[in-house]
Amino acid sequence: MADILLRGITWDHRRAIDPLIHTLPAFRSSHPGIEVQWSSRPLHGFEFTPVADLAKTHDLIILDHPFAGNIAATDCLMPLDNLATGHDRNFVGPSLQSYVHSGHLWALPVDAACQVAVSRPDLMVRLGEVAPSDWAGLLRLGARARQQGLSLAIPLRGVHSLMSVFTLCANLGRSFGAEGPAAEPLDRATCAQVLDLLRDLLALTPSECLDWNSIALHDQMAERDDLVFCPAVYGFVTYAEADRPRPLRFHDLPGPNGAVGSTIGGTGLGISAHCAQPEAAQAYARYLAQPETQRAFATHHGQPAHVSAWEDSAIDLRFGGSFGATRRTIEAAWVRPRHDGYLRFQAKAGPLIETHLRGDMSESALYDSLCRDFRASFV
Numbered sequence: 001m002a003d004i005l006l007r008g009i010t011w012d013h014r015r016a017i018d019p020l021i022h023t024l025p026a027f028r029s030s031h032p033g034i035e036v037q038w039s040s041r042p043l044h045g046f047e048f049t050p051v052a053d054l055a056k057t058h059d060l061i062i063l064d065h066p067f068a069g070n071i072a073a074t075d076c077l078m079p080l081d082n083l084a085t086g087h088d089r090n091f092v093g094p095s096l097q098s099y100v101h102s103g104h105l106w107a108l109p110v111d112a113a114c115q116v117a118v119s120r121p122d123l124m125v126r127l128g129e130v131a132p133s134d135w136a137g138l139l140r141l142g143a144r145a146r147q148q149g150l151s152l153a154i155p156l157r158g159v160h161s162l163m164s165v166f167t168l169c170a171n172l173g174r175s176f177g178a179e180g181p182a183a184e185p186l187d188r189a190t191c192a193q194v195l196d197l198l199r200d201l202l203a204l205t206p207s208e209c210l211d212w213n214s215i216a217l218h219d220q221m222a223e224r225d226d227l228v229f230c231p232a233v234y235g236f237v238t239y240a241e242a243d244r245p246r247p248l249r250f251h252d253l254p255g256p257n258g259a260v261g262s263t264i265g266g267t268g269l270g271i272s273a274h275c276a277q278p279e280a281a282q283a284y285a286r287y288l289a290q291p292e293t294q295r296a297f298a299t300h301h302g303q304p305a306h307v308s309a310w311e312d313s314a315i316d317l318r319f320g321g322s323f324g325a326t327r328r329t330i331e332a333a334w335v336r337p338r339h340d341g342y343l344r345f346q347a348k349a350g351p352l353i354e355t356h357l358r359g360d361m362s363e364s365a366l367y368d369s370l371c372r373d374f375r376a377s378f379v
Helices: 014-022 024-030 043-048 065-074 121-127 135-147 159-171 188-202 207-211 214-223 278-289 291-298 313-318 322-331 342-357 363-376
Strands: 004-011 034-041 060-063 108-111 115-119 227-234 249-251 267-271
Touching: 004 014, 004 278, 014 024, 014 034, 014 291, 024 034, 024 278, 034 278, 060 065, 060 278, 065 342, 108 278, 108 291, 115 121, 115 159, 115 214, 115 322, 121 135, 121 227, 135 188, 135 227, 159 188, 159 227, 159 342, 188 342, 188 363, 207 214, 214 227, 249 322, 267 278, 278 291, 291 313, 313 322, 342 363
Parallel strands: 004 034, 004 060
Antiparallel strands: 060 267, 108 267, 115 227, 115 249
């Protein structure tokens, strides 16, 4: 029996739990006195359950970077400045920087993602089309798909509507909330332009898109035979693996201005401030973030954050070229607000945008609510 037991929690998908389980034997071999026990929870809990609550019952927490401000305010995790600060170039895009807040690093990136495009390659071949590079090309593809009884797609349930608004704002060079609490998070003209872009897209998608999160989008594209292309979703490159009956393919974001401004996602490993064995937990964190472990993640359906994995040609081939095909997008990705209180705004704003896109809320009312709720999130 191990001398030390560390309890960890992640989210429930093979991309998340499988790499952690399958890389444990190598860690046990080099650290025989330490055991790590992982459990998982649904994606919705991962997006909204306060990290401070999880830190009371778990030593190791796989988390999303928007919690960083609240983590800094509550000191519920221990800073990891000594593990990776100054090593941004070891991780793709702003993955590492997204976990830095109030002068401290609160998690080590172990999974990297941002909003990218995804296609059904067989349907693209049927249309005789290639992935569009911008929004105008996207709409042309959608019109051609409609003529053939096919559709575009995008996940817009709740928070995913907000992420698409964020991405389009950043792509247009007007990042949401860039000026902080002293100014409106976006101007009316930008809001109108972004909503026009989404409504144009929705006219070429099935109405069920408003019911889908990112996992549902991938599942539907893999299962149905009418969804040809999605321009913006948090990519799950495991859906491109050869063991899938209908492997998907991933592409750079086709924003109005190309592959810039995608909202960064991914996950990081944090260590509870209540952890009774911080040295052991840090040893495990170092192990997960090292290049060899990150490359091993990819052999077990993972989506590594370390640059060495993204630049490994064998790994890229395993995932149908997904890493090479989306590298430009993640390197130019945008980090959303992370102040303490931001998550209250995120929880409200996504459903409001979804409500508007369903036709049940006016554009003016939506704009006023977004501005009011964003300002209130700083109080």
